[in-house]
Amino acid sequence: MIFTSLPPARSPLATLNPLVGLVVVGIVAVVTIVSFDPWAVLIILIAELPLLALARIGGRGWLLRVWPLAAGLAGIMIANLIFTDDHPGRSLLSIGPLVITTGSLGAAGIVALRLLVLAIPGIVLFARLDPTALADALIIHWHAGPRIAVGSLAAMRMAPLVVGDLRQSYAARRTRGLISRNPLAAAPVIFGSLTTVLVTTVRRATRLSVAMDSRGFDSGLPRTLARESAWRRRDTLVIIFYALAGLAAIALTVLSQLT
Template identity: 40%
Template structure:
């Protein structure tokens, strides 16, 4: 059979850049190279870690929340992805409030725990700082394609290609663990051994999943070696990672958040390292 020819007058549509099947690759924030938010979040974290006051973290968090609607992330997705940060924040605040440096008025003592005005202030500042660093670190990487991130790490940051490609393969294989677990459960249920002993069943399935993962890793390593991964010499890349205007703008916005928050704290007289 011959391929159908386009109708007369129909435009000749070339496949867009991306996957071989012509589908567009899932990129990050409007096509920004993922290395840009990575560097920006690290710079923002450095700015906030150097400050121990409440105003710096509160201003940074307020700016981030104000800019959050620009990302157009569904609320349910945002809540699910930021849930680890939301759980870590109160735990961190409680530990700092109980065991932070005591200063000011004492509220109560509970063994080695001393709750004072200073420890409560430090706990509030720490909680806001964790939120201010953790929120962009999560939301800016929700739509990031691991392949794009690996391209940027190897080409722009000059990380070892063997390490980057191995980590990329591991991330890709992680998506198969849920399907493997489901298939193992269905296989055991078909054999009639999945109805009793949940703890024992979970342990045996976990061991089987580990064996399956090791076998797949061995097969993947052999396949990658046969295709030249890890060979000496200069490596070529299918796609060129570029760090241009949008990437610099992303880094500038994140650095600007840190600089503005520190400036406000300095002007208010509350900044302290």
């Protein structure tokens, strides 16, 4: 639900070329991996604030996307607080082997912040993404093979079908009384549902692959496109802005290490 697209709406981000989202996500990923300075991560977070303002995602859309991210960040912070061996700073809580200090809490918060910065562009930019427009842009601007581009489009179109299959399998087993309220007793049944969905997905992917081959997607012949993909000045400006923000964050990290 985090990266699923919303219905079309008037949003400034929807007017950008779909490839802009891929480039911005790549820039943010490189910066968050390379830079270890908290201030560098904060620079990228500030650069991402316009995306949040221009996304125009409703309250329900934000709720569906934020709660898995919030749960994951909370779990990562708790895991870092429990399993860390470094406890600098003033002690805040000490219960048996669990020791929480200001230093360990700050380190866990930085890890969660880095993951938040990495997730924001994917959530915002892909919320209004049209998979068909992305496939056309890959072929026109990046000269990707039609088999790869259309295959990626088909995979994105099939993702909601996989979620629907999982829900149907779970509902069918619950109707038959096979799912108990005890989590330990329900675990094998849930694993069986996942196995069923996996088999269904593989069969659907096989049929899709045969259909693509029968339509000549691997023939090597040039194919025509029914839709155009425009690259505007605003697309270039957005990429330049995030490239400069990424360079500033990396430069700040290098300077902090030298000093």
